Amino acid sequence: MKKSTTLSDIAIELNMTAATVSRALSDHPEISKSTKEKVKETAKKLNYNPNRIASSLRSGKTNVVGVLIPTAENAFFGSVIHGITKLASKHGYSVLIHECDEDYELEVKGIQTFIGARVDGIIVSLSRNTLNYDHFLEVQKRNIPLVFFDRVPDDLSFPTVVLDAYRGAYQATQHLIDQGYKRIAHIAGPLFIKTFNDRYKGYVAALQANKIPLDHTLMHIGDLSIESGREATRQFLQLAEPPDAIFATEDFTALGVLKELKVNKIRIPEQFGVLGFCNDVFSEHTTPSISTIDQQTYLMGRESFIMLNNMIENGSVKTSEIVKTVIDPILIVRESSMKSGNPA
Amino acid sequence: MKKSTTLSDIAIELNMTAATVSRALSDHPEISKSTKEKVKETAKKLNYNPNRIASSLRSGKTNVVGVLIPTAENAFFGSVIHGITKLASKHGYSVLIHECDEDYELEVKGIQTFIGARVDGIIVSLSRNTLNYDHFLEVQKRNIPLVFFDRVPDDLSFPTVVLDAYRGAYQATQHLIDQGYKRIAHIAGPLFIKTFNDRYKGYVAALQANKIPLDHTLMHIGDLSIESGREATRQFLQLAEPPDAIFATEDFTALGVLKELKVNKIRIPEQFGVLGFCNDVFSEHTTPSISTIDQQTYLMGRESFIMLNNMIENGSVKTSEIVKTVIDPILIVRESSMKSGNPA
């Protein structure tokens, strides 16, 4: 295998030292204009491409950030990655991706890999099964900037970027109330995960603010799937006093609700309102289309990188000033909840 | 910032040389068992995490592969990335992601970044606007293994992983014929992109094989969008002899067809058949659900990595034995084309 051109190849060609070549290429102010020109020309002629590995080793900066996610096979994370990489690349960073597949061991391995690669910073969304946070404390101990997004740890002092899920759920529920639905049920997700818990709380708070008594028969805990939406709907419909609307904690569940209601010939939105969460791609294209809460995923990626970049530039991470960025949820009103027409 | 533990920190602690420590940690056969044990224990005690940057520089191997794609904000590429990273991580590789956003300049920049990072191999899906391939020839000249998937260059000698789009389109069209549709139209994509051209050819070939004469009024070139599907459908419906089925070159176009047919109160699949391509997430959840061709995206990612890994392990890249892996398309029959019931 032919070796790449190095600084000293250029230096030899021009009868100068590698130090001068290095300085010329990085536009050091003390290098003469003519030298710079000669060096750059020769570099191009010899097809020089600087070895970033070598400069990283020397300078202690890799210009690489690590991104650790549960999976890339998912519109949510795909969009966040897009937000991160676009901005990262504009700032001269490369992005190392590691998927943990909701597996704790792989998450630990990913962090270890990032440390080994001496990345300048790390962005993480937690695996569903992570209960032990030692690997993240290790990152902190090594003073490597780390930002969590979306799935963030409850009780650790790291900067985070999250959606205001509570507010999103509140808006969703309020919207259903405003449209005239009277008995609004909720299909929640696993409540030990903070975002689903917040969505549940937002739902409860909106009911209370409107003086609607809580009814525990209208609450179901699902597992974030179409089938779970169907199952919950079946149970709701058998109640003595069934609901006339369902706020589902995410769109696949809402889709299950839709399917089950259609099987039962219940008209949406006239007789029954449905609202999801996430604004997953398909929710716009079902019949009827599903009202939902958009999470601004692209923005979430951007904000995560911006926060990380700030930490990298400011050097040390002060625990005293942990920043939390909160992304605004956006209510997307579609057919499935438009009982009284489009709100202003 | 506290410095990381290095090999020589361990060496000093144990009164030996860094060389011995290095060998002990990599289980070199000539190192005594007791030394290995002591070294490993001390490494753990001092929280040693080897600097991969340094070892890469020395060994000339980074254990990093670069993946260059148009965008991560897209189910297709997300799934391919998933296939790549999962396998890569199992083989001890990290994955560097670069998105080019269909922009030629960013594509070139991505390749340059990968070369600078001295990645061990590169996996690429071309940007839509790439006409000049010099940056890839540069990669070849440097003997860096490179595999293209899905959007591959026409006339360059690189290994590729592609779907057999011709066959997928043929199957799709044959299925519509088998279901009893008589006048089958096609909405194509940009024909200068190979995969859309192949889909078009597969459509034509299936018609010919069934002795169905080609009718140029039944052919429309779109731009891969819902609107383009609607527009084409509108035009088809105004023909003196309108089609009774449409094979669309991808699912968003098919969705547009669906929407326009519904506006016109045309019953699907009884009066009119619809079939898409890609098996995008939403196509399963529309009403009616859309029949389509699945591309086995996850497999495509895996195959790309496997091919790249072979090239990395075999050292040099012989132009004489360029491998082309072809992924089988899978016909997914759903409601939109089931005029005569489910085929066996």
Next chain:
DNA sequence: CTGAAAGCGCTTACAG
């Protein structure tokens, strides 16, 4: 079985 030494390709403080 272990050590001494060189070197991967850069960058930068120190001289001149």
Next chain:
DNA sequence: CTGAAAGCGCTTACAG
């Protein structure tokens, strides 16, 4: 304005 030298943290051919 440019050079000589050291060093980032590893690995490995050569000695012993």
